[in-house]
Amino acid sequence: MKWIISxxxxxxxxxxxxxxxxxxxxxxxxxxxxxxxxxxxxxxxQAKLIxxxxxxxHEHSTAAFSEDEKQQLLQNLNNSH
Amino acid sequence: xAGSKIDEWVMQYSxxxxxxxxxxxxxxxIAKDLVQETFVAAWRNIDHFRGEISEKNWLYTILKNKIIDxxxxxxxxxxxxLPEIGEETAFRNNGHWKSENYPAAWGIDYNQGIESKxxxxxxxxxxxxxxxxxxxxxxxxxxxxxASEEICKVLHITPxxxxxxxxxxxxxxxxxxxxxxxxx
Numbered sequence: 250m251k252w253i254i255s256x257x258x259x260x261x262x263x264x265x266x267x268x269x270x271x272x273x274x275x276x277x278x279x280x281x282x283x284x285x286x287x288x289x290x291x292x293x294x295q296a297k298l299i300x301x302x303x304x305x306x307h308e309h310s311t312a313a314f315s316e317d318e319k320q321q322l323l324q325n326l327n328n329s330h
Numbered sequence: 331x332a333g334s335k336i337d338e339w340v341m342q343y344s345x346x347x348x349x350x351x352x353x354x355x356x357x358x359x360i361a362k363d364l365v366q367e368t369f370v371a372a373w374r375n376i377d378h379f380r381g382e383i384s385e386k387n388w389l390y391t392i393l394k395n396k397i398i399d400x401x402x403x404x405x406x407x408x409x410x411x412l413p414e415i416g417e418e419t420a421f422r423n424n425g426h427w428k429s430e431n432y433p434a435a436w437g438i439d440y441n442q443g444i445e446s447k448x449x450x451x452x453x454x455x456x457x458x459x460x461x462x463x464x465x466x467x468x469x470x471x472x473x474x475x476x477a478s479e480e481i482c483k484v485l486h487i488t489p490x491x492x493x494x495x496x497x498x499x500x501x502x503x504x505x506x507x508x509x510x511x512x513x514x
Contacts (some may be wrong), residue, residue, distance in 0.1 A: 255425020261497045268478060294440040295504050300451060301446055303472035308449035311347040318362065319340060326336050326369055330504040 254278050259289045263296060339369055343386065347393050354397050354457040354469050364400060368393045394474065398484055400510040401466045405485040408463055420501045431505050436512040450510055456506035463487070471496060 254262070262279040265271050271279065283290050314322065344365055352362035371392050372379075379388055420431040427433070444450075466485055470476040476480060476484075482492050 255421070256427050257421040257425040260501060261493060264497055264500060265493065270478075284425075288427055288433045291435060292501075292504065295433060295436065295508075296500055298440045298444075298505065299500065299503060300472055301455075302450070303468070304475070305443070306353045306450055306453060306473060307350045309445075309447055310353060310454075311447065312349050312352050314348060314362075317346060322344060322362070322366055323340055324336065325366055326340070326373075328490045329370055 252281070253280060254282050256282075256286065256289055259283065259286065260292050260296075263289070263293045267297070267300070336369065336373065339372070339389075343389055344369075346386070347389060347437065350390065350393060351397060354473055355400060355456075356465070360400065364393060364396045367396050371396070382456070398474075398476075400418070400419040401470065402484050404462065405466060405487075406465060419498070420505070433504065434508060434513060436508065438512070445476050452511045453503075453507065456503050456510065460499050460502060464495050464502070467492060468499040468503070 251265065259279055259282040262271055266279065276299055283293065292311075347365045347368060348361055351364045355361050355364065368389060370440065372389055379385070380442065383391075420428055422428055457465060463485065467481060467487075470481045470484065471478070478489065478492055481487075482489055485492075487495070
């Protein structure tokens with residue numbers, strides 16, 4: 250692999266780095282790319298923020314069964330033995 | 331089924347389980363079915379429930395398995411030809427960001443959490459726009475916290491497909507959140 254990597258590769262390396270799936274050489278190339286690429290530095294921070302938010306998504310949900318749906322659910326459950 | 335216990339479960343846990351399933355499957359009918367199947371499976375296995383974990387966590391565990399099963403079946407229908415692999419949207423041929431996908435500064439502290447309910451609605455909408463396989467990879471990885479090896483096994487994809495799908499999902503979701511929330 251070339252010493253200079255593209256933004257496509259760098260953004261993929263950023264995700265692979267979260268899973269500790271980069272070789273020493275790949276991590277070095279990623280660091281070098283990030284040193285001069287403002288957009289990929291932003292991508293890295295934003296990707297990590299999205300990871301944290303996605304993990305908590307259901308805690309912020311307000312979804313609920315309607316009364317009708319709940320009755321239907323109860324009826325289905327009582328019919329299934 | 332014995333009425334009172336089921337009534338109690340439905341009253342106490344059905345909304346909680348629906349909230350867990352919905353952002354993962356993005357379809358209310360499927361989510362409702364999964365919740366129903368969870369209660370049925372729990373009832374059938376009630377003799378095996380020893381109270382080592384709470385009833386609530388036991389139901390969560392059953393639902394999680396139902397969701398993974400749902401993904402396994404859905405992926406089986408999809409992965410024969412892997413139509414989602416091959417197209418590239420966010421990068422130019424030379425590997426540079428396309429102008430419409432340039433990450434822009436969001437003007438926030440990236441280390442802070444986000445509490446706004448509306449943000450999570452936008453996140454859910456953006457996620458639901460992902461293609462099926464991308465969405466399943468994203469869900470298993472970031473919502474369920476599954477290991478990549480397990481994700482590949484369940485969805486019948488190779489590690490290299492996994493990285494392509496996860497990469498595209500995250501790039502697309504980032505752009506969508508930027509347009510519809512952070513810089514709207």
